[in-house]
Amino acid sequence: MSLKGVMLVILGILLLCIGYLYLDYRQTGGYQRNSDGYYGYTFPADNGLKKVEDCKLANTEYPREAPVSKEWMEGCKKYFEIH
Numbered sequence: 001m002s003l004k005g006v007m008l009v010i011l012g013i014l015l016l017c018i019g020y021l022y023l024d025y026r027q028t029g030g031y032q033r034n035s036d037g038y039y040g041y042t043f044p045a046d047n048g049l050k051k052v053e054d055c056k057l058a059n060t061e062y063p064r065e066a067p068v069s070k071e072w073m074e075g076c077k078k079y080f081e082i083h
Helices: 003-028 036-047 052-060 070-082
Strands: none
Touching: 036 052, 036 070, 052 070
16 A cells, blocks of 8 residues: 555545534533533523523522522523534
8 A cells, every 4th residue: 555545545534524513513512421510502402592691591490499500591592603
């Protein structure tokens, strides 16, 4: 295999890795799965929210529950920045 072939294989592998990391970032927002930030990030998609102001619904719709954490709220807002 020539040097050009090796470089093309390396470039292909690099592009696959970058694509995987980008898709993972869009799915998780950069948060670790099962963390408050991750649950805040996935809340808008799971509940069909259309704007960032709707993130406050988590506190107002269920007043008997404990308020969401700051990290959760940041994750919810970050969803609208990325999408």
